[in-house]
């Protein structure tokens with residue numbers, strides 16, 4: 647190409663990567679105990695970019711866990727389509743890890759054996775397994791407790807061990823279903839800080855459910871507010887804070903955004 651032409655031609659635009667997860671017009675119903683159809687999700691369309699942190703907020707029983715389980719590939723939608731990296735979910739299996747409200751650890755295994763469990767199944771050699779596990783156990787602040795059994799840990803420590811067990815497998819998406827709901831305020835705050843620290847080192851996409859507006863504003867860049875069942879998206883609220891600003895829960899900006907989300911939630915009642 648002539649150099650004068652090259653100078654005038656616009657810079658090549660690299661195509662925007664597909665969102666990591668995309669839901670298009672998702673609908674989902676269950677068969678209730680009385681045999682009737684229970685519509686739970688209605689026309690949910692949502693795009694979650696790579697390395698984003700998105701919170702799902704909505705009234706109890708509206709369908710949040712159902713939506714998370716659809717994203718994990720545990721359930722199939724009745725209508726609409728879920729995409730993972732631009733491909734229909736199912737064609738491409740998502741690399742997800744799910745953290746539940748109560749830590750899902752094997753009570754008969756030590757912390758290090760719990761964390762190593764998935765790696766062992768993946769066929770990793772013992773030395774590599776041990777090195778990776780030790781690194782993650784340290785990262786979640788459980789160094790010194792490698793030989794402890796879950797019953798010998800506090801609730802927060804158990805949840806950190808469960809987190810290490812998931813993250814050691816390097817998931818692309820971490821799905822969290824009210825993971826810190828059972829923890830006291832201080833332990834919760836430490837978990838929030840831990841998540842920020844972990845995401846600095848190892849970027850991963852986070853989609854989480856919480857009932858706590860403050861927690862949503864702290865952890866999420868985007869809060870998706872859902873209606874009563876059958877859940878539809880009422881609004882998506884962008885949280886324009888850096889991680890440091892997010893942790894400053896006493897700031898005016900924080901209070902404003904919390905109020906905005908509370909008002910939206912009140913409309914769902």
Ligand SMILES: Nc1ncnc2c1ncn2[C@@H]1O[C@H](COP(=O)(O)OP(=O)(O)OP(=O)(O)O)[C@@H](O)[C@H]1O
Pocket residue numbers: 676677678679684686704705706707708709710711712713875
């Ligand atoms: N397997 C199932 N079979 C039939 N109904 C179900 C099933 N799972 C969930 N439901 C119903 O679907 C609705 C949504 O449930 P879901 O667990 O997704 O709600 P949620 O928003 O996560 O609630 P919560 O905030 O209380 O955890 C509820 O009414 C529940 O009773």
Ligand SMILES: [Mg+2]
Pocket residue numbers: 710711712823
């Ligand atoms: Mg739920």
